[in-house]
Amino acid sequence: MKLILLFLLIPFQIQATVFTQAQWTQFYLRDCATLEDNRACKGDLEQILGRMVNYSEMAFKYLDKQDLPRWLIAVPVVESAYNPKAVSKMKALGLWQIMPYNIREYKTRKVVILNRSIEIIPTTEKIRKYGFDPETNTQIAAQHFRMLFEKFRHHKDTEKLALLAYNCGVSRVKRWLIGQSKLPTETQNYYNKIMAVKYIIRNMKELGVKPVRQLSFIDRIKEWM
Numbered sequence: 717m718k719l720i721l722l723f724l725l726i727p728f729q730i731q732a733t734v735f736t737q738a739q740w741t742q743f744y745l746r747d748c749a750t751l752e753d754n755r756a757c758k759g760d761l762e763q764i765l766g767r768m769v770n771y772s773e774m775a776f777k778y779l780d781k782q783d784l785p786r787w788l789i790a791v792p793v794v795e796s797a798y799n800p801k802a803v804s805k806m807k808a809l810g811l812w813q814i815m816p817y818n819i820r821e822y823k824t825r826k827v828v829i830l831n832r833s834i835e836i837i838p839t840t841e842k843i844r845k846y847g848f849d850p851e852t853n854t855q856i857a858a859q860h861f862r863m864l865f866e867k868f869r870h871h872k873d874t875e876k877l878a879l880l881a882y883n884c885g886v887s888r889v890k891r892w893l894i895g896q897s898k899l900p901t902e903t904q905n906y907y908n909k910i911m912a913v914k915y916i917i918r919n920m921k922e923l924g925v926k927p928v929r930q931l932s933f934i935d936r937i938k939e940w941m
Contacts, residue, residue, distance in 0.1 A: 732901050735755075761793075761913075762928050774851055779858055798811060809844065880907055
């Protein structure tokens with residue numbers, strides 16, 4: 717019985733581990749052939765960064781429009797591995813893993829007909845279409861991040877808090893700031909993973925990371941960011 721209980725506890729102990737940015741950096745730089753777990757590795761990251769290149773110019777356009785830092789292109793690396801058709805277990809969609817209710821909020825339009833204001837709410841079919849369209853998905857993500865940056869603009873850690881809220885919600889982060897809640901382990905790892913990816917992107921040449929099919933990207937990334 718004790719062995720059974722120990723076996724059942726192992727996944728929760730692993731899930732409850734918070735790894736630092738430095739640890740995640742090492743995970744992302746590992747040789748995929750020698751892995752004992754599937755957290756991250758260099759070959760997979762190089763594949764993802766190769767896909768990222770295809771969307772970087774578009775992402776920068778919308779990030780610049782919202783006056784957001786360009787390093788946020790690291791977010792879809794963690795969110796979807798830059799897969800525009802990704803769907804999470806929570807039903808988040810696309811590159812930036814936007815929740816359907818966020819898509820509905822940002823794509824609802826108000827029109828005036830016969831002096832009456834009417835809301836045109838996108839259908840479920842439209843929401844999925846918007847979610848899987850890389851450009852619309854990126855546009856909504858940039859709008860959402862702008863809102864999050866505004867919510868925490870008076871804090872010295874605005875960027876960090878915006879990322880945390882992107883993962884677990886504004887209310888949870890606000891409660892955490894005043895000591896009324898704890899951040900989920902997933903959220904802490906989420907932030908540390910993105911910081912690790914950000915560091916790797918900015919230091920790819922020095923770290924020997926080569927995005928698949930897009931080697932010239934290594935020389936251009938510092939200029940872009």
